[in-house]
Amino acid sequence: xxxxxxxxxxxxxxxxxxxxxxxxxxxxxxxxxxxxxxxxxxxxxxxxxxxxxxxxxxxxxxxxxxxxxxxxxxxxxxxxxxxxxxxxxxxxxxxxxxxxxxxxxxxxxxxxxxxxxxxxxxxxxxxxxxxxxxxxxxxxxxxxxxxxxxxxxxxxxxxxxxxxxxxxxxxxxxxxxxxxxxxxxxxxxxxxxxxxxxxxxxxxxxxxxxxxxxxxxxxxxxxxxxxxxxxxxxxxxxxxxxxxxxxxxxxxxxxxxxxxxxxxxxxxxxxxxxxxxxxxxxxxxxxxxxxxxxxxxxxxxxxxxxxxxxxxxxxxxxxxxxxxxxxxx
Numbered sequence: 001x002x003x004x005x006x007x008x009x010x011x012x013x014x015x016x017x018x019x020x021x022x023x024x025x026x027x028x029x030x031x032x033x034x035x036x037x038x039x040x041x042x043x044x045x046x047x048x049x050x051x052x053x054x055x056x057x058x059x060x061x062x063x064x065x066x067x068x069x070x071x072x073x074x075x076x077x078x079x080x081x082x083x084x085x086x087x088x089x090x091x092x093x094x095x096x097x098x099x100x101x102x103x104x105x106x107x108x109x110x111x112x113x114x115x116x117x118x119x120x121x122x123x124x125x126x127x128x129x130x131x132x133x134x135x136x137x138x139x140x141x142x143x144x145x146x147x148x149x150x151x152x153x154x155x156x157x158x159x160x161x162x163x164x165x166x167x168x169x170x171x172x173x174x175x176x177x178x179x180x181x182x183x184x185x186x187x188x189x190x191x192x193x194x195x196x197x198x199x200x201x202x203x204x205x206x207x208x209x210x211x212x213x214x215x216x217x218x219x220x221x222x223x224x225x226x227x228x229x230x231x232x233x234x235x236x237x238x239x240x241x242x243x244x245x246x247x248x249x250x251x252x253x254x255x256x257x258x259x260x261x262x263x264x265x266x267x268x269x270x271x272x273x274x275x276x277x278x279x280x281x282x283x284x285x286x287x288x289x290x291x292x293x294x295x296x297x298x299x300x301x302x303x304x305x306x307x308x309x310x311x312x313x314x315x316x317x318x319x320x321x322x323x324x325x326x327x328x329x
Contacts, residue, residue, distance in 0.1 A: 090134025
């Protein structure tokens, strides 16, 4: 029996060597997955070939297998094929399933009946449309590894606590940003919501932020949100107006100060000669590209000595802008 195990171990070593794995990676995989030592080379080769056949690029296969070596030990027709076929029914674009597996190879080690089906049912109960179910799971395949009873339910309860209804609204938030479910409620989501309330956002404002830009709730308060708030305050915007600005355009609290906020505010005040409060009336100012839209349109209007509000200047496409101000040559 020992000889057989040794031969198998040696066989699997050569299997990995043939595919470019180094000794350190091989030993690490063998430590993490004891079953790998006893796997037949034929099964490993068959599973490897199958992963390649479903669209996983050969150069990425070593990464996929090193992340989840258990994949090579699973029964092809009993485990891998059913999961891939089920995921394929959820996808709408070519290579979506291969991309999801590459992002989170452990998805293949989970059971369709015990994990994937209950997960789909959980989201359907929250009003997530069938078309969106696949998008969520293929975008964030790690969802399958989370406990429905503790982790996912806790996130749903948190969203309900800020006033979002379970019949559709929470589903919309989770579809918009499936990665939210990976964050801790106590360490990230609740502290963020408490910070937003502390700077003046009311419950309806918080709900608006969650529905339109849930990513904001997932950012670190001390590293990102607080510095952005402090910067806006240093520009002369009052607290109450910052709250209105955040409600209307939530990304303002997570955009880079150096690369996004500062250059735009500097351009607004120093070049355009406008008051900082104008952005409170038109928060979408921060959405527009500095070079392609702000600088270009300001230059064209200045040449004609045309005065207008920020919304009149920016809230239209290039053709309408040119027509509105008679700028066609």
